Amino acid sequence: MARILTLTLNPALDLTVRLPTLAPGEVNRSESVLSQAAGKGVNVAQVLADLGHSLTVAGFLGADNAQPFEALFRRRGFIDAFVRVPGETRSNIKLAEGTGRITDINGPGPEVGEAQQDALLDRLDLVAADFEIAVVAGSLPRGVDPQWLRELLLRLQGHGLKVAFDCSGAALRAGIEAAPWLIKPNDQELAEACGQLAGNAEESTAQVESLRARGIEQVVLSQGPEGVRWFSPQGVWQALPPKVEVASTVGAGDSLLAAMVHGLLAGWPAERVLRRATAVAALAVTQFQFGIGDAQRLQRIEDAVQVQALS
Ligand SMILES: Nc1ncnc2c1ncn2[C@@H]1O[C@H](COP(=O)(O)OP(=O)(O)O)[C@@H](O)[C@H]1O
Numbered sequence: 392m393a394r395i396l397t398l399t400l401n402p403a404l405d406l407t408v409r410l411p412t413l414a415p416g417e418v419n420r421s422e423s424v425l426s427q428a429a430g431k432g433v434n435v436a437q438v439l440a441d442l443g444h445s446l447t448v449a450g451f452l453g454a455d456n457a458q459p460f461e462a463l464f465r466r467r468g469f470i471d472a473f474v475r476v477p478g479e480t481r482s483n484i485k486l487a488e489g490t491g492r493i494t495d496i497n498g499p500g501p502e503v504g505e506a507q508q509d510a511l512l513d514r515l516d517l518v519a520a521d522f523e524i525a526v527v528a529g530s531l532p533r534g535v536d537p538q539w540l541r542e543l544l545l546r547l548q549g550h551g552l553k554v555a556f557d558c559s560g561a562a563l564r565a566g567i568e569a570a571p572w573l574i575k576p577n578d579q580e581l582a583e584a585c586g587q588l589a590g591n592a593e594e595s596t597a598q599v600e601s602l603r604a605r606g607i608e609q610v611v612l613s614q615g616p617e618g619v620r621w622f623s624p625q626g627v628w629q630a631l632p633p634k635v636e637v638a639s640t641v642g643a644g645d646s647l648l649a650a651m652v653h654g655l656l657a658g659w660p661a662e663r664v665l666r667r668a669t670a671v672a673a674l675a676v677t678q679f680q681f682g683i684g685d686a687q688r689l690q691r692i693e694d695a696v697q698v699q700a701l702s
C-alpha cells in the first residue's frame with residue numbers, strides 16, 4: 392500500500408447538530424451534538440487509512456485547540472506534520488435535519504502568517520520525497536493567498552509527487568494553473584473554475600475537456616445523489632449510486648476523492664475504480680462519522696452501483 396500525504400490548509404472541528412427540523416429564527420432543540428476533528432484532507436486521510444494506506448497529515452493547525460486533532464492522529468497512526476499557528480482551528484457547524492438536509496456554516500479559519508507558510512513549505516521540502524502522492528484539499532485560512540497555493544502545488548509536483556486537488560473559488564482557479572494530476576469539482580466548483588454554470592451535460596463535458604486540455608489528467612465531477620462523471624485517459628465513465636438513507640452528506644466528496652485515489656494507485660480497471668469509489672461515497676452519506684464504518688454494507692452498496700462507459 393502507498394505512503395500518502397494529505398494537506399489540509401484550513402482544517403475544522405465539525406460540530407454536527409442533529410435536530411428534527413430547522414426553524415430559522417426560532418428556538419431549536421437539538422437531539423445531539425457531535426464534535427469531530429475534520430477538514431477535507433483530514434477526512435480523506437481517514438478513508439485512505441481504512442483502505443490500507445499509510446498517512447502523513449499536514450497543513451496549519453491552531454495551537455489553542457489542537458487536542459482533538461492530535462488524539463485522532465494518534466488513534467489512526469497518522470504522522471503529524473501540521474505546522475502549529477497561534478489561535479484556534481475554526482469550528483464548522485453542520486445543522487443536520489431528520490430529512491437528510493444539511494446546512495453548513497463554515498468558518499474562515501485562523502490568521503496564518505508568512506513565517507508559518509514558509510515553515511510548511513520547508514517541512515514539505517524535507518519529507519516530500521517519501522510520498523507517491525499528495526492530496527491537497529479544502530479552503531485557505533486567512534492570510535494565505537491563492538497564488539501561494541499554486542506555488543505549493545508546483546513545488547510538490549517538482550518533488551515528483553502526483554497531486555490530487557479539491558478546492559473551491561479563487562483557490563481552485565489558482566490551483567488549476569498548476570495543472571494537478573486530478574481534481575474533484577462538484578457542479579458548482581466546475582462553474583467557479585470555468586466562469587459559468589453549465590446548462591447541461593454537453594456543456595459540462597466541454598468545460599471539463601477545456602480543463603483537461605490544460606494538463607489535468609483526471610477530472611472527477613461529483614454530482615451529489617446523481618453520482619459521478621469521470622474523465623480520464625481510460626475514457627469517460629459515469630456512475631449512479633443506489634438510493635441510500637441519508638444521515639449526513641458531509642464528507643461524501645472527501646470519501647469519493649480518497650477512494651478514486653486508492654483505485655487509481657492500485658492500477659485497477661476503470662470500471663472497478665469508479666464502482667468502488669461511488670460506493671464509498673454513498674456509504675459516507677449513510678453515516679455521521681468519517682471513514683469506512685461498515686465493510687459489509689459497503690459491499691452491498693457496491694453491488695448496486697451502476698457504471699457505464701460514456702466514451
Ligand atoms: N444522496 C446521496 N446518495 C448517494 N450518493 C451520494 C449522495 N450524495 C452524494 N453522494 C455521493 O457522494 C459524491 C460526492 O458528493 P457531492 O455532493 O457531489 O460532493 P461535495 O460534497 O464535494 O459537494 C457524489 O458524487 C455521489 O457519488
Ligand SMILES: O=P(O)(O)OC[C@H]1O[C@](O)(COP(=O)(O)O)[C@@H](O)[C@@H]1O
Pocket residue numbers: 401403405429430431432434483497528529530531559640641642643644645646
Ligand atoms: O475547507 P472548506 O471548503 O471550508 O470545507 C471544510 C468542510 O468540508 C468537509 O471536509 C466536508 O467536505 P465534503 O462534504 O465536500 O466531503 C468538512 O469536514 C469541513 O467542515
